[in-house]
Amino acid sequence: xxxxxxxxxxxxxxxxxxxxxxxxxxxxxxxxxxxxxxxxxxxxxxxxxxxxxxxxxxxxxxxxxxxxxxxxxxxxxxxxxxxxxxxxxxxxxxxxxxxxxxxxxxxxx
Numbered sequence: 571x572x573x574x575x576x577x578x579x580x581x582x583x584x585x586x587x588x589x590x591x592x593x594x595x596x597x598x599x600x601x602x603x604x605x606x607x608x609x610x611x612x613x614x615x616x617x618x619x620x621x622x623x624x625x626x627x628x629x630x631x632x633x634x635x636x637x638x639x640x641x642x643x644x645x646x647x648x649x650x651x652x653x654x655x656x657x658x659x660x661x662x663x664x665x666x667x668x669x670x671x672x673x674x675x676x677x678x679x
Contacts, residue, residue: 591661
């Protein structure tokens with residue numbers, strides 16, 4: 571698996587959508603698929619709520635590992651699956667590049 575370094579331990583849903591380059595409906599579909607897998611949403615994708623905060627929260631390492639395990643390395647049967655995998659791959663590679671640049675800046679400072 572990739573070793574992504576995230577700035578924060580948890581992200582609100584709106585930031586996860588931007589960070590992983592996915593739509594809200596795609597994320598909702600992932601939640602449904604994770605539940606069908608028999609695990610809780612926390613165990614599978616790091617989904618949880620904090621009392622007093624309207625937005626759902628995500629633990630990004632669990633979510634990225636679930637995406638890599640269940641979406642990136644799966645056989646695709648349809649064109650929309652191929653397009654979704656490519657969008658996810660681009661988002662994860664962009665995230666890796668951002669993390670690498672942040673590590674370089676920390677070392678140079």
